[in-house]
Amino acid sequence: MNDECTPVINTGLRGVDVASSKICDVKGREGKLIYRGYRIEDLAENATFEEVCYLLLHERLPDEQALAAFDNRLKQKRPIPESIVTLLKTLPRSMTPMDMLQAATPLLIQADENAGKQTPADAQNSAEYLISGLSTLIAAWDRVRNGRTPLAPDTSLGHAANFLYMLTGEPPDPETAAFFDAGLVLHAEHSFNASTFTARQVASTKAHIYAAVAAAIGSLSGPLHGGANVRVMEMLKEIGTPENINAYIDNILDSGGLIMGLGHAVYQTDDPRALILAPMSQRMGEIIGDTRWYELTKELEIRGKQAFKKRKDRDIFCNVDFYSASLFYAMGIPMDLFTPVFALSRVSGWCAHVIEEQFAKAAPKPTLYRPGATYVGDYCGPDECRFVGIEERK
Ligand SMILES: CC(=O)SCCNC(=O)CCNC(=O)[C@H](O)C(C)(C)COP(=O)(O)OP(=O)(O)OC[C@H]1O[C@@H](n2cnc3c(N)ncnc32)[C@H](O)[C@@H]1OP(=O)(O)O
Ligand SMILES: O=C([O-])CC(=O)C(=O)O
Secondary structure, eight states: OOSSSOOOOOGGGTTOOOSOOSSEEEETTTTEEEETTEEHHHHHHHOOHHHHHHHHHHSSOOOHHHHHHHHHHHHHTOSOOHHHHHHHHHSOTTSOHHHHHHHHGGGGGGGOTTTTOOOHHHHHHHHHHHHHHHHHHHHHHHHHHTTOOOOOOOTTSOHHHHHHHHHHSSOOOHHHHHHHHHHHHHHSOOTTOHHHHHHHHHHTTTOOHHHHHHHHHHHHTSTTTTTHHHHHHHHHHHHOSGGGHHHHHHHHHHTTOOOTTBOOSSOSSOOHHHHHHHHHHHHHHHHHTOOHHHHHHHHHHHHHHHHHHHHHSSOOOBOHHHHHHHHHHHTTOOGGGHHHHHHHHHHHHHHHHHHHHHHOOOSSOOOOOOOOOOOOOOEEEESOOOOOOGGGOO
């Protein structure tokens, strides 16, 4: 590639469209996020996570009958095979929940009678197993690692409330359940972000949907991506009180570090999800009678943006992970489950993308992703190296 001319490397593929997609539009300059034609603000306020999953997977919002049938299928798929729980009990309790999730997700395939048959209907069915299964898996792991017995899912509860019930043993109050549900809606989809691109890349090899989702979980775990939400909370804890903010920011920026939850590869303004999550975090703090972490986040936003502008002479904005951290914390979710919670929502988007990658009649037609790389190895000057036997090597 670029044999004769100066190499042109699209670092991080920024600004390069690698496919066409009907699932999601992220308008970076305007700060707009659209799932299959619908604005995120409308969905977060009016739609349940189940409706959004249906929208992503079936390209339209469900009517009452379709939603009831979908909801019923998701509920039937909530229990995970006993063999997985047995396996979870053998894992070291110190294993991170994201590592557990990446390892255990492909095991959900054993309940899926049609897995790997590679028709659109089978992939939709597998998507339901994955959406329901991840929730049960994460809650089960948290209980197992704390020496408690996993709880059976409660079919009288919706997806969001059931997760919180399986985690804590108590059905959440309606406002907390509604906020958690909206949180899941907000995290469900974001076009070709790193983890979704990972899922699509795996899907482009015609590997099955469980393989694609497991790979995507690994990608999401990174601190520059979904793993940022737990780092935001760690950062807030380290700062502790508002008087420490300036010193913290100076130290981070002087050492070339990152203020977690700020900056985005696409948005050039505040992430619309952060604008919705901030008041949710404040309200959740009020419900539990402790708005300290919300207030610290707000102050950090103001001072972090100012300090960044002063140093770099350009603006930086909040991403989705900035306010979700204090929101999830106020809900009592253990910090290291923040990124798994992101995954339990984003699995819906990943599945929609895998299905689009493998079955949509898009133009241009999806094909195996196989980018190039500019070779810069200069081990033996301009020539290839002469192979030497091991006895001659120094
Ligand atoms: C769900 C999600 O994945 S949302 C993103 C979650 N990730 C985070 O919150 C981690 C912190 N943020 C970041 O690392 C980055 O902003 C990214 C990776 C999200 C986006 O990166 P980009 O927009 O491509 O910014 P890029 O990495 O090119 O950085 C541009 C400049 O801003 C700086 N910068 C970007 N974000 C931050 C930040 N949060 N804190 C301090 N400096 C930052 C970079 O160091 C770089 O400085 P330089 O030009 O002097 O080298
Ligand atoms: O789009 C991105 O690059 C990251 C992001 O915000 C997401 O995945 O939700």
